[in-house]
Amino acid sequence: MILKKISPDHSSPGASPSTYGQRRPLHTLEGKLTLAFLLATAAIFAVNLFLVLNINTALEKINRVFYSNVQTNTLSEALDNVQQGLADYLSVGSSENLRNFYQVQAEYTDCLAALGDSSDNVEIQSTTRDIRNLSEHYTELCENALTAKRGRNIQRYKNDYEDTVSMNAILQSYIYSMNNLLLKGNSDNYLKLADTFHSLEAFSLFMIVLIAFLDIFMIVTTIRHATAPMHDLIAEAGEIGKGNFDVPPLAVSSDDELGIVASAFNEMVVSMKGYLQKLRESMESENRLKERELLMDAHLKEAELKYLQAQIKPHFLFNTLNAGAQLAMMEEADGTYRYLQNVAAFFRNKTNRENQITTLADEIALADNYMYIINVRFSDAITYEKRIDEDLTRVSVPSMILQPIIENAINHGVRDIDRPAVIILSVYRTGNYITLSVRDNGRGMTEQQMNAILSGNAPVRRKGDETNGVGLSNVINRMRLFYNSEDVFDITSPGEDRGTEVLLYIPMP
Numbered sequence: 001m002i003l004k005k006i007s008p009d010h011s012s013p014g015a016s017p018s019t020y021g022q023r024r025p026l027h028t029l030e031g032k033l034t035l036a037f038l039l040a041t042a043a044i045f046a047v048n049l050f051l052v053l054n055i056n057t058a059l060e061k062i063n064r065v066f067y068s069n070v071q072t073n074t075l076s077e078a079l080d081n082v083q084q085g086l087a088d089y090l091s092v093g094s095s096e097n098l099r100n101f102y103q104v105q106a107e108y109t110d111c112l113a114a115l116g117d118s119s120d121n122v123e124i125q126s127t128t129r130d131i132r133n134l135s136e137h138y139t140e141l142c143e144n145a146l147t148a149k150r151g152r153n154i155q156r157y158k159n160d161y162e163d164t165v166s167m168n169a170i171l172q173s174y175i176y177s178m179n180n181l182l183l184k185g186n187s188d189n190y191l192k193l194a195d196t197f198h199s200l201e202a203f204s205l206f207m208i209v210l211i212a213f214l215d216i217f218m219i220v221t222t223i224r225h226a227t228a229p230m231h232d233l234i235a236e237a238g239e240i241g242k243g244n245f246d247v248p249p250l251a252v253s254s255d256d257e258l259g260i261v262a263s264a265f266n267e268m269v270v271s272m273k274g275y276l277q278k279l280r281e282s283m284e285s286e287n288r289l290k291e292r293e294l295l296m297d298a299h300l301k302e303a304e305l306k307y308l309q310a311q312i313k314p315h316f317l318f319n320t321l322n323a324g325a326q327l328a329m330m331e332e333a334d335g336t337y338r339y340l341q342n343v344a345a346f347f348r349n350k351t352n353r354e355n356q357i358t359t360l361a362d363e364i365a366l367a368d369n370y371m372y373i374i375n376v377r378f379s380d381a382i383t384y385e386k387r388i389d390e391d392l393t394r395v396s397v398p399s400m401i402l403q404p405i406i407e408n409a410i411n412h413g414v415r416d417i418d419r420p421a422v423i424i425l426s427v428y429r430t431g432n433y434i435t436l437s438v439r440d441n442g443r444g445m446t447e448q449q450m451n452a453i454l455s456g457n458a459p460v461r462r463k464g465d466e467t468n469g470v471g472l473s474n475v476i477n478r479m480r481l482f483y484n485s486e487d488v489f490d491i492t493s494p495g496e497d498r499g500t501e502v503l504l505y506i507p508m509p
Contacts, residue, residue, distance in 0.1 A: 036218040043214065047207045054200050071115055072179040075131075076172060078108035078233055083168045086142055090161055099145075105142070108135075127178040134174065138167045169306050177367060240269060360427065360434070360506075363402045367425060370403050374410060382414060387426040392434050394508055396420040398482045405438045405502050408472055413442025413500055429508070436504040445493040445500050453491060472502075484508060 085101035112135055115128060141164045150158035229405070239247050329391050364386075371384040373458040406423060414421035426437040479488040483506070489501040 021157055040211070040215045040218060043211045047204070050207075051200070051204055069179060069181045070177055071111070072182060075108070075111040075115060076179075078104065078111045078173045078304060079168060079171055079175070082142070082184060083164065084106045086164060087160065090145065090157060093149065101142075101146075105139070120414045121181065124178060124181050127174060127181065131171065131174050131178065133166065134171050138164060138171060143165055169353065231436050233265065237265070240272075279344060337369045357396055358399040359393065360395050360397050360436075363397060363399070364388065364393060364425070364427070366400075367402045367406055370406060371423070382410065382421040382423060385422065387428070389429065392427055392429060395506060397506060398478045401479065401504060402436065402438070404471065404475055405504075409440040409500065409502070410443065413440040413444075415442075417442055430505075432508050434506040434508060436506065437501060439499065439501040441499040442495045443500075444498045445491065446496070451486065454489070475504075479504065 072192070081104040082101070085097070085104045089101050112132060115131070141160055145157045145160035145164060145340065148160055156351040234286045236247055249269070344363070370384075371382070375382055375384065402425070406425070409423055414423065422441045424439045426439070427437075428435055428437075454476075456473055456476070480486055488505050490505070491500065492502045493504070
């Protein structure tokens, strides 16, 4: 099987794929490789099957050997749990302890039922019957103690409990004796199984080593014969890999698999030349289409942006509100004039401020505008008090930190309470901090609710809530990021229906 390079004007001898597919003799490369790997696979499968069957058989025997000991140990643990459950109920007397006692008693009954009588040992059979009879008596004593406890007969259930302790010890001794009898018989069986495992181990090691040597010999021999005639093919494939498709076609002097590979390789080179040319043309056409799509997408997004910008005109809103205020002033509607002025001021201060820095005075002014609008809406139902140290209001703070807290106090604190609603805004100095306090006399908060807000696990705002979208968690996060500190926020509440106070701590400049 020797590959030869020939010039493009010579024909390539060798069998065609259709002719080769009619017969696959063992002397061909495919036949040799197939036979070698089939033999190796069959040998490995046979050895593995033999090992798996014998190991599974041995493991089943081992499980059967020690299963009886596991049963007795489980029975002993279940008996201890019954005694402990009885003691817990007699000492505490809760319904939870009673349910726990009956649960562990049921587990003990199941373990007792699983204790088999399959042993041929007469002594083991006798011990098993004794354990079951004593268990029935022990269960009766436990029930007597429970009955006395429910009847509040202290002396009686103490006596019954002491009887159960004694009976428990007797049962444990019987279980221990049976476990020893089982362990003695099982140890002999285990020694026999251990000898079987040693023999199986030696045989397995011998077979693995033998098969490994045979596999290595067959694989090395087959690969050596297969790789020798492939060097020319590898060299020419390397040229193709470098992008040189102007190589002479390969000629094959044999009709085995390598002849088919060489013929297919020659056809592949020709096909790749045509495919690459078509690919270049297709990519150029696709790039032109993508450029058009991107250009159209850019124009579409630009049009959408301009459409949105045309719709969102804050100055148009402010000018409209101011025009309404001027009209109200000309008509001498002083209340309407003040309301529109506050609404315009509120939206002017609120628009595009959530990520900006402002002064505490501006934040207080925004809160005043908001409270004026709310009181107009609710007919002055909320008393709004301010206790401000004006010397502290020039400090810089993140925007939108007071109004969301006041809004939260209204929506979740004082709304719908059956007494006059009061919200107090205070600004005062505490050590090296400026303290902002928003206190209400509303529904209050539980400890769980306060911890949820402080830890960032507050419930997500429900659809339909009348909020500005900036919740307490947003205020907390922005304060912590702005001042690079965790201790900037606190919530206190004396209890349910006793109001809530939200505190912000601003470091002194």
